[in-house]
Amino acid sequence: MKPFAELLDRLIYTPSRNAKLALLVAYFRSAPDPDRGWALAALTGGLGFKGVKAGAVRELAMRRVDPVLFGWSYDYVGDLAETTALIWPQRPTNRDWPSLTEVVERLHAAKRAEAADVVEEWLDPLDATGRWALLKLITGGLRVGVSARLAKVAMADYGGVDPAEIEELWHGLEPPYEELFAWLDGRAERPDLEDRPIFRPPMLAHPLEEGEAQALDLTQFRAEWKWDGIRVQIAARGGEVRLYSRTGDDIGATFPDILDHVTFQGVLDGELLVVAGGEVRPFNELQQRLNRKTVSAPMLKKYPAFVRLYDILFDGEEDLRELPFDDRRQRLESFFAREAPQRMDVSDLVSFEGADDLETLRVSARGTATEGLMLKRGDAPYVAGRPKGLWYKWKRGPLTVDAVLMYAQRGHGKRSSYYSDYTFGTWRQNPDSGAGELVPVGKAYFGFTDEELKQLDKWVRDHTVKRFGPVREVSHGLVLEVAFDSVHRSTRHKSGVAMRFPRISRIRWDKPAGEADRLDALERMIE
Structure with missing residues (x-):
């Protein structure tokens, strides 16, 4: 736990991106398994503890500190973990710092009623920095200036591989990522995930500002409507089906009406919408179904989910991402005609003559179920991330x-x-x-x-x-x-x-x- 606390403390006071990368790589090289894997999970937002919430930490602090004093201190500091770490009155103890793995394993095994007592045992032997790191780890949201993307880049630097390879594997692996570290250390082969319905990093678009469309060679671009839903990826491999959000979260349990109709093998990119009576409904109707653990039968009927497809990454086991957009579009239309998936259709391409036509179309999006337009180069491969000059989103004015x-x-x-x-x-x-x-x-x-x-x-x-x-x-x-x-x-x-x-x-x-x-x-x- 001490090396992890020192890492967080140094990261929060290190503004430089390159310096943060160096700190992360040094930690991954020195920390043992599985500690470094749990640290990676915490830094990328993949570690949570159901038994200890912010309210429990607050109650724990007020076991040792006058509630009024704690309230004023919290109001002044503004951060629960930092307040508790600074105000905590230590009691003499012979206990040593726990390892990061001990913290994770005990909290995962602890029942809600006993979790707070377990945390209290650890707070006494730690110093203020250790207490802060422990409480940040437990309550989530480290907020040390390290994004999930930066942590993955650090892993790529550590192993001497392309960051795209880390992204490609990421959602098929689970903490503490021992398979990943073994490969990067040269102790094992690259993890084989080809038969799993894993999330593939999506291709993203740059925003297009007023007047910028005129500067593009529009003869090289294709236009589609930008639908007002949420970006999703349907992955069907090895007899399993997953529905992912654009950030790789598995949201399939919330949308069984989509998964139940997937009979194909492949990976498709599209927009999740609510469509009723043949019409795309407003976003707030889709929002009624988002972030729910279970969905009732009346809700499934009232807000029927639908996916409007606009790209294909895999047709069966064939990887199509290197193909130009125009070729992938033809493959998508052929795939749709062959498979005829229910609760899905293919987003139409929009005809236009030039920038003035596009501007008229963009303005006309007001009052519809679209947010504006997407412009995609016809010769663009499907590239993870936000490559320059390939995809643009031109949203209607706010x-x-x-x-x-x-x-x-x-x-x-x-x-x-x-x-x-x-x-x-x-x-x-x-x-x-x-x-x-x-x-x-x-x-x-x-x-x-x-x-x-x-x-x-x-x-x-x-x-x-x-x-x-x-x-x-x-x-x-x-x-x-x-x-x-x-x-x-x-x-x-x-x-x-x-x-x-x-x-x-x-x-x-x-x-x-x-x-x-x-x-x-x-x-x-x-x-």
């Missing part, structure tokens, strides 16, 4: 509304000391009193600069009127211009509406709160 800041909450990681998560509302007439009132319509935590964050944080602190745990209610005096992609009806929100991808576009220091938009302005934007 909608905006002027809303009033209502509540604020601290962020996480580097933002743990700042109020950076903002809930905002618009005006409506109270149906009982007839008076004007604010109702929340959304929440955003990005879109502003670091300097603007400092200004917003100070404004929240100076204008707080009530506290609800970590949430601060502020006086209704600051207007935020909020940009968003679309707005839909929602029964989950008091306002009756829900925004899609809200972000802070501008701080309207100049605008009185009474002149912010009314709820009916948002309702008129509903598609």
Whole structure:
């Protein structure tokens, strides 16, 4: 555990990407198996403990510390793990630091009722850095400036292989990744995953800004609609079927109505939608089914899932990714005609003459189930990551509304000391009193600069009127211009509406709160 704690401590104070890579590679070289595999899982977000949640850590800290003192300390520090690590009063003990493997194995085996006691045993022999690392590991979200991608690049550097090879294998392996380390150390052959329905790293698109389409040689590109769903990959190999999100999460249990109709062998790329009566339904209907462990029969019927296909990676066992897009498109159409999969179709190509046609099509996407256009080079192979010049996404322009800041909450990681998560509302007439009132319509935590964050944080602190745990209610005096992609009806929100991808576009220091938009302005934007 001590080497892992030292690694996290050094990573958080190391801004350079190359220096972080060097730290990671050095750790992988020095740490034993399976410690280094569990560390890799933690750094890539693949390690979780059901028995210990943030609330349990808070209760654990208040066994040793006055609750009021802990509350004020937590409010000042802003991070639960750091607060507990710093304020924890140690008791004399002869115990040594646990190994990382001991922590993982004991917590995986511990029942919820005993997990907190196990953690308490470990906190006493550790120093403040060790306690912080342990609690970060347990509660998740290390936030040390290392993305999953960077950790995989470090693994590639460690083994002297192409990062694409790590990506290709990644979702077919499980922590503590002993197969992977054995291969990179030269002690074993490359893991053979060809007969498994593993996730293949997707090809991504660069955003296209206003005026940039005119600079492209559009004769080399094909256009498709950009559908407003979520990117998925269907992998069917060796008699097994998986449905993956674009980040490689297995979401098949939530969409059995897709998996139950897969009778082919291959890997397909497409967009997951809700389609009812032959029409693509708004994104918020798909959202009703996302992130659920189980889906009821009424929900399956009310929100029927559908996949709109736009690429094929494997036809049976044949890898098609090196083929140009035009050839893959022909193979996809032939595959679809041959297999006739249910609950799927092939996304149409969009005809156009030039940039003006594309602009007209993009603008016409407003009010439809599309977000804009995709432009793909006809000669482009299917390349993992975001290669330049091959795929572009040209989304319709965002909608905006002027809303009033209502509540604020601290962020996480580097933002743990700042109020950076903002809930905002618009005006409506109270149906009982007839008076004007604010109702929340959304929440955003990005879109502003670091300097603007400092200004917003100070404004929240100076204008707080009530506290609800970590949430601060502020006086209704600051207007935020909020940009968003679309707005839909929602029964989950008091306002009756829900925004899609809200972000802070501008701080309207100049605008009185009474002149912010009314709820009916948002309702008129509903598609």
